[in-house]
Amino acid sequence: MPAVTVNGGRVVYEILGDTGDLIVLTPGGRYSKDIPGLRPLAEALVAGGHRVLLWDRPNCGASDVQFFGQTESHMRAETLSGLLAELDTGPVILAGGSGGARDSMLTTMLYPELVTDLVLWNIVGGVYGTFNLGAYYVLPSLQTVRALGVEGLLRMKEWRERIAENPDNEQRLRDLDSADFVKLSLRWLNAYVPKPGQTIPGVDDDMFERIQVPTLIIRGGAKDMDHPKRTSLEVSCLIEGSTLIDPPWPEDAWERAMQDRAQGRVQQYNMFDTWVLAAPEILKFLGER
Known part of the structure; x- marks a missing residue:
C-alpha cells in the first residue's frame, strides 16, 4: 500500500476510483481501513461517481504508532491535514462514523479550508459512550x-x-x-470525562461555529448508548444549517451487533456492515449541494 510520512510517522492509504470529488472515509475506534463493512460503503460511493480515500490513522492498521496532541482526535486531524497536503488533493469531502465522525468534525473545525462537505453518523457522546472510550482506549x-x-x-x-x-x-x-x-x-x-459545554469528547461546543460547510448527520439509534440519539440531535443544533436524517439501518443495529459479538454468534449485523446502507443518502446529499 502507498504511504506518506506525516509528523515523523508513516501513514498508509489507498484511493479507490478514478474520477469525481474525493471523499475521505474514516471508520471508528482504532480500526484500520480494512475493517469489515467499510470497503463496501467506499465501493458504493465510487459507483456513485466519487473517488474515496481510505487511510490507516496513527495507531491503526499498518500506519506508524504516534502519540501527540491535545487528544487522539486532534492528532488524527493534524495527521489528515498533512496527508492531504502531501497528496495535493485540494479541498475534500469528509465522511466518518463513530470515532471517524469525531475526527472528521475536528478536522473541519481546525482546517476548514480543506473541507467542502461533511457527512457524519454514529456520533459518540453521553456519559456511558464517553467513559467507555477512555476505559477501552486509554x-x-x-x-x-x-x-x-x-x-x-x-x-x-x-x-x-x-x-x-x-x-x-x-x-x-x-x-x-x-x-x-x-x-x-x-x-x-x-x-473522555464528560464536561458541560462539550457535546463530543474533548471539543468545546463553541468550536462548532467553525463548521460552515454543508453537513449531513445520520442520527444515532433510539437505544444506542454508545452513539446516542440525543448526541446527534445536539450536534445538528450546533452545526447551523445541517441536515439530520433517520438511520437507514435498523434502530437497534448497533446493539444487536454488540450482543452477537459478545456471545460469539454468527453476526447478522457486524459493527460496520450496515454502513453501506447509507450510500444512497450520502450520494443524494452530495448530489443536491
Whole structure:
C-alpha cells in the first residue's frame, strides 16, 4: 500500500476510483481501513461517481504508532491535514462514523479550508459512550506503562497487532519515554470525562461555529448508548444549517451487533456492515449541494 510520512510517522492509504470529488472515509475506534463493512460503503460511493480515500490513522492498521496532541482526535486531524497536503488533493469531502465522525468534525473545525462537505453518523457522546472510550482506549495502556514501563506495551494484544502489521512499530514503542507517555495518556483520558459545554469528547461546543460547510448527520439509534440519539440531535443544533436524517439501518443495529459479538454468534449485523446502507443518502446529499 502507498504511504506518506506525516509528523515523523508513516501513514498508509489507498484511493479507490478514478474520477469525481474525493471523499475521505474514516471508520471508528482504532480500526484500520480494512475493517469489515467499510470497503463496501467506499465501493458504493465510487459507483456513485466519487473517488474515496481510505487511510490507516496513527495507531491503526499498518500506519506508524504516534502519540501527540491535545487528544487522539486532534492528532488524527493534524495527521489528515498533512496527508492531504502531501497528496495535493485540494479541498475534500469528509465522511466518518463513530470515532471517524469525531475526527472528521475536528478536522473541519481546525482546517476548514480543506473541507467542502461533511457527512457524519454514529456520533459518540453521553456519559456511558464517553467513559467507555477512555476505559477501552486509554486506561489499559496507561495502567500497563505505570506498572511495567513502555516495555509492557509490547505484551498487549492491541500493540502486538500494530507490530504484526508494521514491524517498525516495535522500536517506535520501545523508544517512548514512560513519563511522557503517562502525561499524554492522562491528557487523552481527561478528554473522555464528560464536561458541560462539550457535546463530543474533548471539543468545546463553541468550536462548532467553525463548521460552515454543508453537513449531513445520520442520527444515532433510539437505544444506542454508545452513539446516542440525543448526541446527534445536539450536534445538528450546533452545526447551523445541517441536515439530520433517520438511520437507514435498523434502530437497534448497533446493539444487536454488540450482543452477537459478545456471545460469539454468527453476526447478522457486524459493527460496520450496515454502513453501506447509507450510500444512497450520502450520494443524494452530495448530489443536491
